[in-house]
Amino acid sequence: MxxxxxxxxxxxxxxxxxxxxxxxxxxxxxxxxxxxxxxxxxxxxxxxxxxxxxxxxxxxxxxxxxxxxxxxxxxxxxxxxxxxxxxxxxxxxxxxxxxxxxxxxxxxxxxxxxxxxxxxxxxxxxxxxxxxxxxxxxxxxxxxxxxxxxxxxxxxxxxxxxxxxxxxxxxxxxxxxxxRGDDPAVSMIMQFVAEKKEISPMEWKKEGDRAYLERKYSSAIECYTQAIDAGLKECDQTFVNDAYRKRAFANLAAESFQNAKADILSSCPEEAVDSKACFTIGRAAYELREYEESKNYFEKALQATPNDVKARKEYNRALARIGEQESGNYDFEKMIASVSDRHVRLDHADFNKTSAIGPTAYAGRGVFTTRDVQAGEIILCEKAFCLPNMYSGDGPTDSVLYNFNNGSQTRKFAQVALFQQLVQKLYKNPHLNQRLLELYAGDYERSGKEGDMVDGVPIVDSFLIEAIRIKNCFSSPRISRNLMKRAPPVQEKELTSAVWTRAAYTNHSCVPNCGRAFIGDMIVVRALHFLPAGTEVTDQYLSPDASFMYRRNMFPQSWGFDCACPLCSAEKRSPDSAHQKRRDLATKIKTEATKVPISTKLSTTTIKHIERLTKKLEDLHEPGIYATLPRLLLVHPNIWLMEAHRASKNHAKTVKYALELLRNFGFVNALEVEFQFEKGGLVNSESFGALRYAAEAFEALGKLEGKEKCMDAARRMYVVLGGCDVGRDEFLASGE
Structure with missing residues (x-):
């Protein structure tokens, strides 16, 4: 036109x-x-x-x-x-x-x-x-x-x-x-529905076969359904059984796995299921993550046809997944090697034997240990419910989601994609609805009918899904261990947004007792220190440099709760005027420090000026409140001083401020170099970097015992931050 x-x-x-x-x-x-x-x-x-x-x-x-x-x-x-x-x-x-x-x-x-x-x-x-x-x-x-x-x-x-x-x-x-107007089978369906045209069971089946070969699986399923209904009216059970089996293959190809299983079992008695049928049920059960059932059907397939290479391969895959489920033993080296720009959705089972979801006294439900868990041990390993393979750095975005209900603007295209993919996933996979819909959705008013089947499809409330996404999504890199590098390339810092439905139940603490890492679409949650059975597992929602006044406002606004962790509970005892003084001084230090980049040769006068301001900020922290707790506003001044002294090759001062940084992350014994994973210490890339800088400076000073203690702590931290110990020794030796 x-x-x-x-x-x-x-x-x-x-x-x-x-x-x-x-x-x-x-x-x-x-x-x-x-x-x-x-x-x-x-x-x-x-x-x-x-x-x-x-x-x-x-x-x-x-x-x-x-x-x-x-x-x-x-x-x-x-x-x-x-x-x-x-x-x-x-x-x-x-x-x-x-x-x-x-x-x-x-x-x-x-x-x-x-x-x-x-x-x-x-x-x-x-x-x-x-x-x-x-x-x-x-x-x-x-x-x-x-x-x-x-x-x-x-x-x-x-x-x-x-x-x-x-x-x-x-x-x-x-x-x-x-x-769909581009599907030849639609014309037959329309003739049957609108024109009341009589169509024989065989015609329905032939049209289903045609649609299946053209990979138009939804039309094939509809045609086979009509063939089954017509065949039942004619009491032709042999024909009906064949149509059930064909519909099962169409459902399997359409990734409607629950229906594929049901159709195969409808096509013949359980005791008469043949090798091909067993293989189909095994594949469907595998995709439904029902690995024990999958293994049993592949066993039956192999009993009937012992030389079936495909069945043997699928049987071994099911065994591997069962091993992961039961023991939490993963081939992390293979897992990491399989991740690439195009491949982030991995084929692994969830491990949740050491954790359970239960009620808390303060925040709905949470995650609790089911047995004693040692420091560094896996609490949970879970495959993402939904993860778009769309990673972005800090550059411009090409998508924005405007929510007229709360005035919010979501400017990260991975989060926009996550919302849209969640909607489609629930619509196409009714058996998954409960997993997502049970998650917290803030004050969104539910009808109670979400997920119910009507006209053969589940009721999907897109607004509810977005409310759930906002409260439960994680930002994640392709591989977390890459973020531990001192200067990771831009592409290794890129993040996507995803939902892990079990990990989402983990409640917040500013001084958490677990750490999370990502390998593709797998999240690995490990204990930071010994956790007795029945301990609630806590994670950290906000970055550790957030001031108390900022956190106090953000938690109710973003997640609908007031934090009652040991740090927030203690900081409430400090008056707002004291918090404001500390925040103002921290802002001043940041402004002064960023005037001259570390890469530039810093004058002694500049460094001493920042040291004096940092000591003044330290003195503003009440000993009665912060004696055993993190002092988060001191973190960035300490990072600047540590890096400034390292650049000047002042090894003694590098050790001093690296250990000060660890102390301000809550590792209160760091000054005595008696570093342990203890309650209150924050494990992150900055504390990991402080250990490496301290070890490097100790070695330059000839204090090898201090170096080894720091390296030992760094090795344990690496496992938590990277999710496993793969490549640890090479990484620490490389100086990256």
């Missing part, structure tokens, strides 16, 4: 401020009939104009602006119980409870920040349709709304729109059913 010279702006990518303004205007018109001033031709012209604009510019240079409008509940009513209405019956800012609309997509979809297409109903009326929950660039199956698709939208939500008068907005994937 022709593009007019004055219309060169992509109207589908308007700013969030404008969207919010239109949204407010739309709310003021709630219940009104939408304006019909835009003709079908105008709506189509604008849609093709936007498609042309998107294709004509570099997508990489644009920022995706994903919008979460005012929250509303997904439909929980079966389609058969809803009343059909036309597009002309729709009202603004109305969710049309008890109703549904149908239509056909008459344009190719626009896919960038949102998926947008134009639908037309039986009367010829048209409307813009927005899928707000899905970014098709993250999918491998092509467009989710190809042209000539038939859609049914349950309890549609309508908003005002300047381009088309109004739009139907779908934010929950369970609110829309799609029969």
């Amino acid at each position: 022709a593009q007019t010279t004055e219309e060169v702006v992509n109207s589908y990518e308007c700013s969030p401020d404008k969207q919010q303004m239109v949204h407010k205007l739309s709310i003021s018109l709630a219940g009104d009939t939408p304006s019909r001033k835009h003709s079908k031709e105008d709506i189509l012209r604008r849609h093709y104009q936007n498609l042309q604009h998107l294709e004509g510019c570099a997508k990489a240079s644009q920022v995706k602006q994903v919008i979460l409008p005012s929250a509303y509940s997904p439909s929980s009513v079966p389609l058969d119980d809803l009343q059909k209405i036309s597009l002309d019956d729709l009202k603004l800012e109305t969710h049309h409870r008890g109703c549904f609309v149908t239509g056909m997509t008459i344009t190719p979809p626009y896919q960038f920040s949102e998926t947008i297409t134009i639908i037309q109903d039986e009367s010829g009326s048209v409307a813009s349709l927005i899928l707000g929950f899905q970014d098709d660039s993250l999918l491998n199956s092509g467009a989710s709304l190809p042209q000539n698709s038939t859609v049914a939208i349950k309890e549609p939500y309508v908003q005002m729109n300047e381009d088309s008068g109004y739009v139907i907005r779908v934010d929950h994937p369970s609110d829309i059913a799609v029969l």
Whole structure:
């Protein structure tokens, strides 16, 4: 279609401020009939104009602006119980409870920040349709709304729109059913449903076979389902059993593993399951992480066909996973070697034998040890529930998620991708819903129907998923041990955002008793010191340089709790005026110290000036409060002084400030070089670096006993920070 010279702006990518303004205007018109001033031709012209604009510019240079409008509940009513209405019956800012609309997509979809297409109903009326929950660039199956698709939208939500008068907005994937227009099997399904055409069981099965060979698994599953239903009516059990088995293979290919298992077992009695069926169930059980069941079925497959190489390989994989589950023994060297830019999703089982989720007296549920755990021992090793392979450094982002419900802006594209992938994962894997939906979601009001199966799909509340993501996601590198390098390359500092559903139950403490590390999509949680059975496992949510006043505000604001850890409880006894003095002086020291970079040769006068300010800051910490606790505001001044003296080759002062740094991280015996992992010490890359600098300086001073004590502590710290001891000695010897 022709593009007019004055219309060169992509109207589908308007700013969030404008969207919010239109949204407010739309709310003021709630219940009104939408304006019909835009003709079908105008709506189509604008849609093709936007498609042309998107294709004509570099997508990489644009920022995706994903919008979460005012929250509303997904439909929980079966389609058969809803009343059909036309597009002309729709009202603004109305969710049309008890109703549904149908239509056909008459344009190719626009896919960038949102998926947008134009639908037309039986009367010829048209409307813009927005899928707000899905970014098709993250999918491998092509467009989710190809042209000539038939859609049914349950309890549609309508908003005002300047381009088309109004739009139907779908934010929950369970609110829309799609029969894809690029699928030949759809025409048969439509003839059967709309035209009431009689189709034989064999025709259904043949069309299912065709769709399966074309890798259109959802259509194959639907065709086999119709074949099964028709075959049952004709009492042809042999035919039905064959259709069940074919549907099982389609479900396995579509990664619908629970259904694949059920179909195989429906195709024949348990005692009559053959080698191929056993293999299929074994594969499905493996993907469902039911490794013991998987092993048993592969054993049966091998009993029937002992020389089956594929079955033997899968059997050995299941045995390896069972070993990991039971003992927590992982081949960490192999695990680390397998991680690459393209490969971060690893094939390993979870280990949680030494921990359990239970109630706490102060913060809902938490993680507790089930037996005595030694310092450095694994408490938990878990595969991510969802982890986008999208890592970014500190550079610009290409995605922003605007949440109109709380005014937040999520500017890390991995977090935006995580939200969208979580929505899709729950929709496509109903058996996983409970794992995610049990997590804390702040004050988001649940309906209680989330995850229920309606019309063959689970009810998915996208707003609830985002509320859960905000409270439970972790930032993670590809491999944590790389962050321990003194100057890691930019790509090794890049982070993604992910959810680990068991680790998410770990509550916060500013002086935690565990440390976490990441290897691909595996999180490894280890004890920092001896933990008796029944001890609550605590982690750290905020960076250790945060002042008390900052932490006091951030915890309720971000996670909905007031921290009652030993450090916060003690610091509450110090008046706000004292905290403010310390914070102001720490800010002053940072300003003074950053005037001259460490790489520049520092004058003695500059170093002594920072030393005097740091001593003044130290004196502002009340001994009665901080005698055995971290003094976090002193951390960065100590880091600067340690590095400044190291650059000047003043080894004695390097030792002094390295040990001061350890003391300010809570290792109160560090000054006597009697370093132990003790309650209150913070294990992180900075304390690890302090040990290495101290060891280096001790060696230069000829104090080898001091060097060895620091190196011994660094070796133990390495295991916690890196998740394992792989490459430890080489790393410490390299001086990286």
